[in-house]
Structure formats: C-alpha cells, structure tokens
Amino acid sequence: MKDVYILAIETSCDETSMAIVKNGKKVEALTILTQMDTHANYGGVVPEIASRMHTENITLVLEETLKKFSKKIEEIDAIAVTYAPGLLGSLLVGVECAKTLSLVYNKPLIAVNHTMGHIYANNIDNDIKYPSLALIVSGGHTDLLILNSPDNMEILGSTIDDSVGEVFDKVARVLNMPYPGGPNIEKAAGKGKNSYELPKPMMDETYNFSYSGLKSYMINLVHNETQRNHKININDLACSFQITAVEELTRKVEKALKNTGIKNFILAGGVSANNYLRAEMQKICEKYNVEFHVPNILYCTDNAAMIGCAAYPLFKARKFADFSLNAKSSENIKNYVEKNL
Numbered sequence: 001m002k003d004v005y006i007l008a009i010e011t012s013c014d015e016t017s018m019a020i021v022k023n024g025k026k027v028e029a030l031t032i033l034t035q036m037d038t039h040a041n042y043g044g045v046v047p048e049i050a051s052r053m054h055t056e057n058i059t060l061v062l063e064e065t066l067k068k069f070s071k072k073i074e075e076i077d078a079i080a081v082t083y084a085p086g087l088l089g090s091l092l093v094g095v096e097c098a099k100t101l102s103l104v105y106n107k108p109l110i111a112v113n114h115t116m117g118h119i120y121a122n123n124i125d126n127d128i129k130y131p132s133l134a135l136i137v138s139g140g141h142t143d144l145l146i147l148n149s150p151d152n153m154e155i156l157g158s159t160i161d162d163s164v165g166e167v168f169d170k171v172a173r174v175l176n177m178p179y180p181g182g183p184n185i186e187k188a189a190g191k192g193k194n195s196y197e198l199p200k201p202m203m204d205e206t207y208n209f210s211y212s213g214l215k216s217y218m219i220n221l222v223h224n225e226t227q228r229n230h231k232i233n234i235n236d237l238a239c240s241f242q243i244t245a246v247e248e249l250t251r252k253v254e255k256a257l258k259n260t261g262i263k264n265f266i267l268a269g270g271v272s273a274n275n276y277l278r279a280e281m282q283k284i285c286e287k288y289n290v291e292f293h294v295p296n297i298l299y300c301t302d303n304a305a306m307i308g309c310a311a312y313p314l315f316k317a318r319k320f321a322d323f324s325l326n327a328k329s330s331e332n333i334k335n336y337v338e339k340n341l
C-alpha cells in the first residue's frame, strides 16, 4: 500500500506549528515556534498578539518544515489543519494557510479538532489500543472519554467550569510565577510539602470535573494572607494545590477503570507533561492491571504532529473539508464525534 503523507498545521493558541506525518504514525518533519516568551510579559496569552505573530511566522514555519522533509511538497497527499477549538484569530491564520496550500497544490483539505489531536498524539510510533479510557488535560480541556474504536467514542465526563491547565496557570499567576504556570507550579511543588488543607473539588457521582471552587479558594487564600501580612510558603502551597488538583483527576479515572473494566488508559494534553500526575496515574493503572500510555513529552503540548495523526483516519475515510471551512473558537468534542466519526 502506498504511504500517505499529511502536512498538518496547528495555530490554535500560542504555538505556530507544522508537521509532515507518514501513515498517521511517523513524524517526518516537525517545527514548533512558540510565542511563550512574548506572552509571559503579560501573564497569559494575548489573543490579538497571538494571531499577529502567527501571521508573521507561518511562512517561515512552512519553509522550515519543508526543509526537514526528504520529499517534495507535491508528494504530500493532504493538508490538515486545526479548525477548532482555540483562539479564533489564531485558528484563522492556520485555516487560511491550509486552504491556500490545498488550492495551490490541489491536495484535499482535512479539518481536525484540536482535542482529537491530543488523543492521537498517542499513535505516534505506537498503536492506540481499543477500547481505551482517555483523559485529556490541557489549557482548555478536561475530558474523560472511552475510545471503543477509531470511529466510536463516548464522553464520560468533562469539566463543568475551568479546565485543569487553566487553574494551574491562574494559581501560578496569583503566586507571581511566570506564564505558563503549570511547569512552575510543578517545580515549586517538588520543593514543598503538603501542609495546606484545601477543599476537595467535586465529590459527586458523575464523571464530571470542577475546578472553579479550588481556583477561587486559592486566589482568596493568597489575597487574605497577603493582606494580613502573613507569610505564604509558596512551595508548600504549590505542593498541596498540585496534590488536590491531581486527586480530582485520579478519583474519576479510578472509578471509570473500576466500573468499565477497560484495560488501556491514555493520558493526553499539555498537563500530562506533569510528572506527579503521570506517576499517580501510573499507580492506579498498576493497581487495576491496566496498560498506561502517555505521549512523549514533546507531543504532549501543542504541536502539529498530533494533528497529522488525527487527520489520517479522516483521510482514509475520505472525509475532506471544502473551502467553506471556517475556524471555530469552541467545539464540544461530543459534537465533533457525532458529526465526524
């Protein structure tokens, strides 16, 4: 069978990334240009700056990616792009670039949901096994789903308010740590001990998550202690926060593994770069004799390789987009699954 090469584009937030992926598995070329240092000056991503920087960088990233590819652009079989969810102006830059390449080189266009990309990062140099339980934890998502087969997924639960990554970032900000907060919280937590009593997020019977209560509690605690001139032990507070935030995830994952009997677990999304989270999930998997899968750290945060992987089953099913394709700032993964799979 002929090899399939997909050129993928990802611009949903503050990374301009392109990749060429062979057969939905092998990364032939990958470029990630992050704007993190610029946004760090503002304590978070500034959407207008993000889209302007994507516009400035996208042709450079294309050139760089093609340089790394051993074949000619004409040998690429399709152009894939993240069209949702994300920052609208940022997504638009990627979508317009994809449409242009598709038109100029006469290649089919494939529209990919960013969250599906995070799941498919687990297919890189690997095979997603079915059925799998998947937890997606990122700056925009906290979703627990069952992957029954490549075209059959069900959502067990999602966050009802903030995503876990967002809360790591907000808590880091109130503790005066630079953006992005997650890795800085992890670093501080590694030096601290669990000495703060924090509220347990969502002690209910569903598979949903909730982080707004923990976030408000953390912000209020820091403000109150500061106003009273009390010293905060930042490392200890980061440690207690990380444990509480992760416990919310492990509790629901454990319940799902117990209730479904599924023997494969996939962790995906930017927060899965967190070593404490990885270790806790690993422990639960060992307890239930479940295979634990997490992408290489390079493919955990936003990158176009994962988009090229997620595009492959759509290519095989000839599910192509036309030039009416538009960016969408939000798209529930449930709607995407129902519409596309």
Ligand code: AMP
Binding pocket: 137, 138, 139, 140, 164, 165, 166, 168, 169, 180, 181, 182, 183, 186, 269, 270, 271, 272, 273, 274, 275, 300, 301, 302
């Ligand atoms: P994504 O939305 O998939 O690009 O992931 C970005 C999110 O992952 C941001 O909210 C980061 O703070 C978070 N993140 C990245 N590394 C870590 C880490 N080591 N610990 C916790 N959160 C992290």
Ligand code: MG
Binding pocket: 114, 118, 138, 139, 140, 269, 270, 301, 302
């Ligand atoms: Mg992401």
